[in-house]
Amino acid sequence: MSFWSLANPARFMSLSARALPVLSVLSAICLIVGLVWGFFFTPDDYRQGSTVKIIYLHVPSALMAINGWLMMLVASLVWLIRRHHVSALVARAAAPVGVTMTLIALFTGAVWGQPMWGTWWAWDPRLTSFLILFLFYLGYMALWAAIEDPDTAADLTSVLCLVGSVFAVLSRYAVNFWNQGLHQGASLSLDKQKNVADVFYHPLLVSMAGFVLLFLALVLARARTEIRARRLHALRLRERMA
Amino acid sequence: MIRILARDLRLAVRAGGGFGLGLAFFLILTMLVPFGLGPETARLAGIAPGILWIGALLACLLSLDRIFALDREDGALDLLATAPVPLEGVALAKAGAHWLTTGLPLSFAAPGLAVLLGMPWPGHLWLCLSLLAGTPALSLIGTFGAALTVGLRRGGLLLSLLVLPLYVPTLIFGADAARRGAEGLAPGTPLMLLAALSLGCVAFLPFASAAALRVNLR
Numbered sequence: 001m002s003f004w005s006l007a008n009p010a011r012f013m014s015l016s017a018r019a020l021p022v023l024s025v026l027s028a029i030c031l032i033v034g035l036v037w038g039f040f041f042t043p044d045d046y047r048q049g050s051t052v053k054i055i056y057l058h059v060p061s062a063l064m065a066i067n068g069w070l071m072m073l074v075a076s077l078v079w080l081i082r083r084h085h086v087s088a089l090v091a092r093a094a095a096p097v098g099v100t101m102t103l104i105a106l107f108t109g110a111v112w113g114q115p116m117w118g119t120w121w122a123w124d125p126r127l128t129s130f131l132i133l134f135l136f137y138l139g140y141m142a143l144w145a146a147i148e149d150p151d152t153a154a155d156l157t158s159v160l161c162l163v164g165s166v167f168a169v170l171s172r173y174a175v176n177f178w179n180q181g182l183h184q185g186a187s188l189s190l191d192k193q194k195n196v197a198d199v200f201y202h203p204l205l206v207s208m209a210g211f212v213l214l215f216l217a218l219v220l221a222r223a224r225t226e227i228r229a230r231r232l233h234a235l236r237l238r239e240r241m242a
Numbered sequence: 243m244i245r246i247l248a249r250d251l252r253l254a255v256r257a258g259g260g261f262g263l264g265l266a267f268f269l270i271l272t273m274l275v276p277f278g279l280g281p282e283t284a285r286l287a288g289i290a291p292g293i294l295w296i297g298a299l300l301a302c303l304l305s306l307d308r309i310f311a312l313d314r315e316d317g318a319l320d321l322l323a324t325a326p327v328p329l330e331g332v333a334l335a336k337a338g339a340h341w342l343t344t345g346l347p348l349s350f351a352a353p354g355l356a357v358l359l360g361m362p363w364p365g366h367l368w369l370c371l372s373l374l375a376g377t378p379a380l381s382l383i384g385t386f387g388a389a390l391t392v393g394l395r396r397g398g399l400l401l402s403l404l405v406l407p408l409y410v411p412t413l414i415f416g417a418d419a420a421r422r423g424a425e426g427l428a429p430g431t432p433l434m435l436l437a438a439l440s441l442g443c444v445a446f447l448p449f450a451s452a453a454a455l456r457v458n459l460r
Contacts, residue, residue: 135407143400146400147393156457159450160404177414
């Protein structure tokens with residue numbers, strides 16, 4: 001069975017019906033373990049006190065906000081090149097989840113920034129580029145909602161997603177150029193020996209895994225809803241024709 | 243392509259409204275700024291480059307939905323799509339006409355308005371240059387947005403929601419170049435990045451606009 005057989009909606013539905021409960025349960029376990037471990041069983045940071053614990057929400061949601069857009073980009077490319085409807089619907093399903101993750105990241109960042117930097121918001125490159133990402137998500141969803149014909153909507157939003165990705169990257173660097181920031185560097189990167197102290201690092205990893213699984217589960221659930229809505233629409237049309 | 247360009251220019255000049263409206267809007271916006279922020283010269287001079295850039299951007303935005311909507315209404319767009327010119331060329335010509343009727347006059351009007359805001363002298367030249375280098379990108383991005391929303395009945399608000407986030411890099415580099423010029427720093431780097439952005443838009447965005455037009459005309 002190749003990856004592309006998922007492009008058959010029936011196959012996708014049957015497979016996702018089996019995958020969805022597994023993903024949901026796994027994500028719930030990871031989130032509960034990661035968050036409880038993070039919130040209650042890690043020591044307070046020596047400089048930041050207990051506020052450091054919001055990291056278990058902030059970093060994973062920021063991660064998924066960006067990767068959500070990346071996933072939409074891949075799904076849009078698959079739709080433009082191979083015209084698989086499931087792909088377009090998955091891109092559509094991912095947008096509201098991604099925008100929620102962006103909001104969570106912005107909000108927890110504000111809550112964290114208030115005691116640490118003394119301000120809810122600063123025009124810092126990272127913060128600003130997240131706000132721009134949020135606007136991109138809004139525009140993308142608005143375009144989906146504005147167009148009647150599903151294929152036209154899928155085509156136009158895919159083109160928008162491609163162009164938007166290029167400009168999102170451009171804005172990221174332009175904003176860097178524009179202002180030097182308050183936000184610390186990346187908390188996690190592969191090329192550094194030590195990023196965050198181990199006590200914080202392990203629960204963070206678990207909670208990140210939880211967010212990834214949660215994202216996948218939500219997108220799958222929403223994609224299934226989209227496919228059902230599409231079928232319902234087709235049935236209604238057939239009824240009207242008959 | 244040249245003929246499409248000439249036709250659009252003639253339409254903009256003769257069919258009333260389109261040509262001068264952007265400039266009038268720009269003037270009024272500049273006039274509103276001192277009312278909103280108070281008339282102290284020092285403060286106005288400090289923010290003048292940024293305000294003028296935002297004004298130019300909004301004036302561009304205002305005229306975007308005219309690019310394709312009128313042709314769509316009278317059926318000319320379908321004729322253009324079946325013409326021997328590729329649709330990419332049509333999109334480029336349309337963007338060019340938009341730039342000649344808004345971006346170019348705005349660039350030359352901006353130094354005059356900078357006087358009203360009390361911007362220091364060497365800044366005028368850099369403001370004009372930065373607008374000349376940046377407004378083509380605004381027109382091309384706007385043409386793409388207009389192509390996306392041409393099939394919609396009330397696309398105006400949606401158009402601005404789609405286009406404004408795409409304008410961010412242009413605005414950052416443009417305003418930065420103008421500000422550095424006004425403060426006597428070297429504006430070379432942001433100006434070059436701005437020019438690179440415009441050239442990149444010329445190279446790639448007509449294809450995206452044409453793809454969107456094809457979908458909408460299907």
